[in-house]
Amino acid sequence: MTGSRVMNVDPSDGHRPSRGGTRKAELVALASRMFREHGYHGVGMRALADAAGMQAASLYHHFRSKEELLLHTIYVVDRDMVVEQMPLLDGPESHAERLARLVRAHITHIGANRDAWLVAGRELRALSPDRLEAVQGYRRDYQRRIARHLAEGVDAGEFDCPDPRLATLAILDLINGPNEWFDPGGRLTIEQIADRYAEMVVRQLAPPAPTAGGGPTTRDGDT
Amino acid sequence: MTGSRVMNVDPSDGHRPSRGGTRKAELVALASRMFREHGYHGVGMRALADAAGMQAASLYHHFRSKEELLLHTIYVVDRDMVVEQMPLLDGPESHAERLARLVRAHITHIGANRDAWLVAGRELRALSPDRLEAVQGYRRDYQRRIARHLAEGVDAGEFDCPDPRLATLAILDLINGPNEWFDPGGRLTIEQIADRYAEMVVRQLAPPAPTAGGGPTTRDGDT
DNA sequence: TCGCAGCCCTAACGATCGTTAGGCAACCCC
DNA sequence: GGGGTTGCCTAACGATCGTTAGGGCTGCGA
Numbered sequence: 001m002t003g004s005r006v007m008n009v010d011p012s013d014g015h016r017p018s019r020g021g022t023r024k025a026e027l028v029a030l031a032s033r034m035f036r037e038h039g040y041h042g043v044g045m046r047a048l049a050d051a052a053g054m055q056a057a058s059l060y061h062h063f064r065s066k067e068e069l070l071l072h073t074i075y076v077v078d079r080d081m082v083v084e085q086m087p088l089l090d091g092p093e094s095h096a097e098r099l100a101r102l103v104r105a106h107i108t109h110i111g112a113n114r115d116a117w118l119v120a121g122r123e124l125r126a127l128s129p130d131r132l133e134a135v136q137g138y139r140r141d142y143q144r145r146i147a148r149h150l151a152e153g154v155d156a157g158e159f160d161c162p163d164p165r166l167a168t169l170a171i172l173d174l175i176n177g178p179n180e181w182f183d184p185g186g187r188l189t190i191e192q193i194a195d196r197y198a199e200m201v202v203r204q205l206a207p208p209a210p211t212a213g214g215g216p217t218t219r220d221g222d223t
Numbered sequence: 224m225t226g227s228r229v230m231n232v233d234p235s236d237g238h239r240p241s242r243g244g245t246r247k248a249e250l251v252a253l254a255s256r257m258f259r260e261h262g263y264h265g266v267g268m269r270a271l272a273d274a275a276g277m278q279a280a281s282l283y284h285h286f287r288s289k290e291e292l293l294l295h296t297i298y299v300v301d302r303d304m305v306v307e308q309m310p311l312l313d314g315p316e317s318h319a320e321r322l323a324r325l326v327r328a329h330i331t332h333i334g335a336n337r338d339a340w341l342v343a344g345r346e347l348r349a350l351s352p353d354r355l356e357a358v359q360g361y362r363r364d365y366q367r368r369i370a371r372h373l374a375e376g377v378d379a380g381e382f383d384c385p386d387p388r389l390a391t392l393a394i395l396d397l398i399n400g401p402n403e404w405f406d407p408g409g410r411l412t413i414e415q416i417a418d419r420y421a422e423m424v425v426r427q428l429a430p431p432a433p434t435a436g437g438g439p440t441t442r443d444g445d446t
Numbered sequence: 447t448c449g450c451a452g453c454c455c456t457a458a459c460g461a462t463c464g465t466t467a468g469g470c471a472a473c474c475c476c
Numbered sequence: 477g478g479g480g481t482t483g484c485c486t487a488a489c490g491a492t493c494g495t496t497a498g499g500g501c502t503g504c505g506a
Contacts (some may be wrong), residue, residue, distance in 0.1 A: 041264030058454050122345040166419055173400020174393060196389055204427055281484050
């Protein structure tokens, strides 16, 4: 476990879902979509309630505040990133193979949770400091795990990469990109994009050639 | 000229700057910073005015509305992208050299206009349809110019790239990435990041090897 | 059959929103 | 020295903001 987590801000409620916690999930999904379209501050509780066919005050039977509703939206993305995607870097396969698997899963997850991903990407600043810290902790863990994977791949001679830390940022820049422009009705499916982006990442890190013994470059020292 | 522009929404005022249009520029820069930190809808005219040492109503002597203020912020970025960056793809140099030049200039411009870039990236939805269309026209032009450059590079045998349109998106994802995380006090300067990202882009497109005549792959047909 | 929890309602709170009207002081050009 | 412009002011408009108080209906478990 990397970053010492400060407090427990997990929004999952402790009480049983009785007949179904489905209503709450519906409201979170609806909020994700509206926050994505108009921004967190651009959507009022009354607009949310209207879209859900209820009154603004009734939302407070499901969420303590508007910000808690935002946290529910963001949490799905960041929790999955750490508990589902990150373990994909473990395993007996080659470093390139494991990294490609992560890239594909990451982009596929974006395709399946577009609303939440966009909100998670641009509405973080609306969170209270404690909750912001918790979410950013997840992201740090994710980023560090990838950086470690690259460094290990370089040490194993499987990757050619002059600056693994910057390469980590570049990879994240790349695989978070479809978040901004992916269109389900577009030319390519999310799986095709995932495959091709994974190829690009692997190609970027591939050692120059399987020719003579001139091994891959070593890492920079930190500046 | 690529996209037929619908209307003139250029926010640059037609009247002479008299003694100085500096005050207006100050207000735009201030708005960029505050919009970046709290979001367009998260900053009120009164908060803006407070930070500028004036009253909210006084802002309306410089801008017709809050949205016009936002447009000023966004416009700098998108206009420069088309009138300054895009021409960098012209010239007698190799396709790789010209593309690297664009990438470096693009990232350097982000470093010099961080506030405006972040606002331009995530507050577009607050623009009215006409103004949104104008801004998106700029971006389409930019994207198409890059796509054309890649296609020409492939045809010239300088690039190896199975899908130039997707590669364009990937390049844009990559070079817009520092927009989200660049820290002026961080490990690397913006120039270093620009150089290394440019290397990555070139490396990604480099043909497999200068060996035998097995030429680069051809482009996909559109799906 | 009773009680209670889940779910939603109406009504209202004080605060803040973007914007407008109208006026006052300082400055340039003629 | 008068006219016009620039830059800011006070005061206020109706609308909307997040949130709270308190009550009523429904349907399950005991």
